[in-house]
Amino acid sequence: MVKKLIYISFTFTLLLFAWASSGQQRFPKPEFENGYVQPSPVTPEPRAAAMEFFDVIVLLVALSLASYLAVKKRSRQGILWLSVFSVAYFGFYRNGCICSIGAIQNVALAFADPAYAMSITTLFFFLLPIIYSLFFGRVFCAGACPLGAIQDLVIINPISLPRWLRKVLGLLPFIYLGLAVLYAATGTDFIICRYDPFIGIFRMDAEFHMVVLGISFLLMGMFVARPYCRFLCPYGVLLKWMSMFSKWHLSITPSKCIQCKLCTNSCPFDAIDFPTNEKEVISTKSNVRKFLIYAILIPVWVVAGGFIGSKSHTFLSKANPNVYLAELLIAHPELKNDPDNIDVQTFMASGKSLETLVGEAKVIRNEFYIGGWLLGGFIGLVIALTLLNQVIYRKREDYQPNRGDCYSCGRCMDYCPVDR
Amino acid sequence: MGKKAKNRREFIQSGMRMSLGLVVGGLGALSLKHVTKDEWVWQIDPFECTQCGRCATNCVMSPSAVKCIHAYDLCGYCNLCGGYFKPDANKLSTAAENQLCPTAAIQRRYIEKPYFEYVIDEDLCIGCAKCVKGCTSFGNGSLHLQVMHNICLNCNECSIARVCPSHAIKRVKAADAYIVKGDFSKGGKT
Ligand code: SF4
Ligand code: SF4
Ligand code: SF4
Ligand code: SF4
Numbered sequence: 001m002v003k004k005l006i007y008i009s010f011t012f013t014l015l016l017f018a019w020a021s022s023g024q025q026r027f028p029k030p031e032f033e034n035g036y037v038q039p040s041p042v043t044p045e046p047r048a049a050a051m052e053f054f055d056v057i058v059l060l061v062a063l064s065l066a067s068y069l070a071v072k073k074r075s076r077q078g079i080l081w082l083s084v085f086s087v088a089y090f091g092f093y094r095n096g097c098i099c100s101i102g103a104i105q106n107v108a109l110a111f112a113d114p115a116y117a118m119s120i121t122t123l124f125f126f127l128l129p130i131i132y133s134l135f136f137g138r139v140f141c142a143g144a145c146p147l148g149a150i151q152d153l154v155i156i157n158p159i160s161l162p163r164w165l166r167k168v169l170g171l172l173p174f175i176y177l178g179l180a181v182l183y184a185a186t187g188t189d190f191i192i193c194r195y196d197p198f199i200g201i202f203r204m205d206a207e208f209h210m211v212v213l214g215i216s217f218l219l220m221g222m223f224v225a226r227p228y229c230r231f232l233c234p235y236g237v238l239l240k241w242m243s244m245f246s247k248w249h250l251s252i253t254p255s256k257c258i259q260c261k262l263c264t265n266s267c268p269f270d271a272i273d274f275p276t277n278e279k280e281v282i283s284t285k286s287n288v289r290k291f292l293i294y295a296i297l298i299p300v301w302v303v304a305g306g307f308i309g310s311k312s313h314t315f316l317s318k319a320n321p322n323v324y325l326a327e328l329l330i331a332h333p334e335l336k337n338d339p340d341n342i343d344v345q346t347f348m349a350s351g352k353s354l355e356t357l358v359g360e361a362k363v364i365r366n367e368f369y370i371g372g373w374l375l376g377g378f379i380g381l382v383i384a385l386t387l388l389n390q391v392i393y394r395k396r397e398d399y400q401p402n403r404g405d406c407y408s409c410g411r412c413m414d415y416c417p418v419d420r
Numbered sequence: 421m422g423k424k425a426k427n428r429r430e431f432i433q434s435g436m437r438m439s440l441g442l443v444v445g446g447l448g449a450l451s452l453k454h455v456t457k458d459e460w461v462w463q464i465d466p467f468e469c470t471q472c473g474r475c476a477t478n479c480v481m482s483p484s485a486v487k488c489i490h491a492y493d494l495c496g497y498c499n500l501c502g503g504y505f506k507p508d509a510n511k512l513s514t515a516a517e518n519q520l521c522p523t524a525a526i527q528r529r530y531i532e533k534p535y536f537e538y539v540i541d542e543d544l545c546i547g548c549a550k551c552v553k554g555c556t557s558f559g560n561g562s563l564h565l566q567v568m569h570n571i572c573l574n575c576n577e578c579s580i581a582r583v584c585p586s587h588a589i590k591r592v593k594a595a596d597a598y599i600v601k602g603d604f605s606k607g608g609k610t
Contacts, residue, residue, distance in 0.1 A: 026496065026559060026560055027496025027497075027498050027559065027560055028496065029493070029494070029495065029496060029497070030496070030497050030535050032531060032532060032535070033532060034531065034532050036531050036532070036537070038492045038493075039492060039537075039539065040492070041489045041490055041491055041492065041600050042489065042540070042542055042568075043489070043566070043597070043598040043600065044568055044569055044570035045569060045570075045597070046459070046461045046569035046572075046574070046594045046597050047459075047569070047574070049457075049458065049459045049594060052459050095573050097573055097574065097575055097576055098576055102576045103576075105576070105577075106576065107447075107451055110451060110454035110455075111450070111451070111454065114454075116454070117454050117455065117456045117460070118451075118454060118455060118456070118460070119455070119456055119457070119458060119459045119460055120455045120456065120457055121459070122455075123448070123451055123452075123455050127444065127447075127448050130444055131444060134437060134440060134441055134444065189577070189582065190576055190577035193575065193576045193577050194577070194579070203480065203573070205480070205481065205482060206480060241440065242440055242444075244436075245433050245434075245436040245437040245440055246437070247437060321582070342472045342474070342585050343585045345585075346470050346472065346585035346586050347585070349470065350586065395425070
C-alpha cells in the first residue's frame with residue numbers, strides 16, 4: 001500500500017516535471033513595450049456543411065429530372081442538356097469530389113472500421129442513384145454522373161463491339177469493384193479515386209500520367225462509346241443490378257414496336273436487345289443440358305476463384321504501406337542506415353519497434369487473406385453466372401433496351417417512327 | 421408472348437425488386453450507425469509531422485494546399501530565427517541567399533530590440549516544410565504546416581495522407597479543422 005502510494009506520488013511528480021519542462025519554451029515569448037499587437041494565424045474556414053447538403057439537393061434534382069426526361073418526357077435533348085449541366089457542376093465546379101462511385105469506398109471502410117465515420121452527405125451520394133435505379137433504370141448514368149456525362153458528350157462515331165468482347169471486358173467492373181472494396185475495407189487505399197481517369201480533366205491539374213490517361217479515355221470514347229462506364233465503372237455494377245429489376249424503364253417506342261428496325265444501330269453501347277428468332281428457339285432445346293452443367297459448375301467456379309484470390313493475398317497486400325514497410329525492412333535490414341529512405345528513417349525515429357510493425361502488418365495481411373477468398377469467390381460467381389446467362393433463353397418479340405446495360409441516354413427514342 | 425409467361429416474368433421481376441429494395445434499405449439503415457452530420461476534412465497533426473517535404477509534392481493541387489502557419493503564441497521573436505535563416509547564413513539580413521525559404525515567403529520585420537516578427541505570405545508558401553524543420557530544430561516550433569481549407573479540395577482520400585511517413589494527416593470533423601500549435605482553446609499542446 002505504502003509502496004503504491006510512493007509509486008503514485010513519484011510518477012505524479014515526474015509527470016508534473018515533464019509537463020513543466022515541456023511547457024518551457026526554448027525562447028520565451030517577449031513582453032513588448034511598443035504596443036505591438038500579435039497577429040493571429042491564418043486559418044481559412046472549410047467549405048460550409050450547408051454547401052455539401054446543397055450538393056445532395058442538386059443530385060436529387062438531377063436524378064429526378066433525368067428520370068422524368070427518360071421515362072416520361074422521352075426527350076433526348078433534355079438529357080443532353082442535363083449532361084452538360086452535370087459535367088459543369090459536379091465535374092468542373094465541384095472538381096469531381098465527392099462522387100457516388102468513390103462513395104462505395106467510404107461505405108466499405110465505414111463497415112470494416114468502426115472508428116471510421118462518413119458524413120451523411122456521402123451516404124446520400126452513395127444511396128440516391130441506387131434507389132433511383134431501382135425505380136427508373138440507370139438515370140444517374142444518363143445525365144447526373146459527371147464521369148458518364150463527359151464520356152457521353154464526346155461520342156462521335158461509335159463502333160459496335162463483338163458480343164464476346166463485350167462480355168469478357170464486362171467482367172472488369174466486377175473485379176474493379178471487388179478490389180476497390182477490399183482495398184478500402186483494409187484501410188489500404190481508395191483506388192477508385194486514385195485512378196479516376198477524368199478527375200485530372202475536371203480539376204485541370206493532376207499528375208502527368210493521370211492527365212494522359214484521362215485524355216486517352218476521351219479520345220477512345222469517341223469511337224468506343226463510354227469506355228469507362230462499360231468496362232471499368234464499379235458503381236455501374238451496382239446500378240446494373242438495380243436497373244435489371246427496375247419498376248419503370250425507358251422504352252424505345254412510345255407505344256408498340258412495329259419491327260421497323262430503324263433503332264437497331266442507334267445505341268452506341270450495343271445495349272439494344274433484338275427479338276429472338278425462331279431458329280434460336282429450336283436450338284435452345286439442347287441448351288437445357290448445358291444449363292444444368294453450368295449450374296452445377298457454379299460452386300466449382302466460386303471455390304476456384306476463392307482459392308486463386310487467397311493465393312494472391314500476399315501480392316495484393318503489398319499495396320498497404322505498413323505491410324510494404326515491414327516486408328522491406330525484413331528483406332533489406334541494411335536500409336535502416338539509408339538516410340535517403342524517408343519512410344524507413346521516419347519509422348526508425350518514431351520509436352516504434354519492428355515487432356510492432358510486423359505484428360500490425362500480419363493482421364492486415366490476414367485481412368487480405370480473408371478478403372482474397374471473398375474477392376476470388378465473388379469473381380468466380382460472376383463468371384459462373386455470366387456463363388449461365390448465355391444459355392438462358394428469354395423470348396423477346398420487340399426491340400428493347402437491355403435493362404442492365406442501358407444508360408437511359410435516350411438516343412434510340414429519336415429513331416422510333418411510332419407516334420404516341 | 422403467352423399471358424402466363426408474361427405474368428411469371430413480372431412476378432419474378434417484382435420479387436427481385438422487392439428483395440433488392442430490402443437489401444438497399446438494410447444497407448442504408450446499417451450504415452446510419454457509421455454516419456455523422458458533420459463533414460470531415462483533412463488535417464495535419466503538427467506534433468506528428470516530421471517535415472519530410474512530401475506535402476509540397478504530393479498534393480493534387482500545385483502548389484500544394486498545405487501551407488505554413490505561424491503560431492505566434494509560441495514564437496520567441498528571435499533575431500536568429502531557425503526558420504528564417506539558413507544554418508550557414510553569413511549575416512542576419514533579409515538577403516535572399518540567407519533565407520531558408522525557397523520562395524522568400526517569410527517576411528521579417530523589426531519590432532523592438534532585439535525582437536523580430538515573422539509573417540508567412542500564404543500566396544508564396546509552397547508547403548515545403550524547410551522553415552518548419554528549422555524552427556522545430558532550433559527554435560520554439562511555432563512554424564508548422566497545416567492544410568489550408570480555402571485551397572484544399574477535400575479529396576475523398578488525401579493523396580498526401582497516403583504517403584505521409586509519420587501518418588500525421590487525419591480526417592477530422594470540419595468544426596475542428598485546424599490544430600494550431602499553442603492554441604490552447606482547441607486543446608493544443610506546446
Ligand atoms: S457507369 Fe459509372 S461512370 Fe458511367 S455513368 Fe454510370 S456511374 Fe457514371
Ligand atoms: S507528409 Fe507528413 S511528415 Fe511530411 S511534411 Fe507533410 S505532414 Fe509532415
Ligand atoms: S520554407 Fe517552405 S513551408 Fe516555410 S514558408 Fe517557405 S515555402 Fe512555406
Ligand atoms: S485533400 Fe487533396 S487538396 Fe487537400 S491537401 Fe490532401 S491532396 Fe491536397
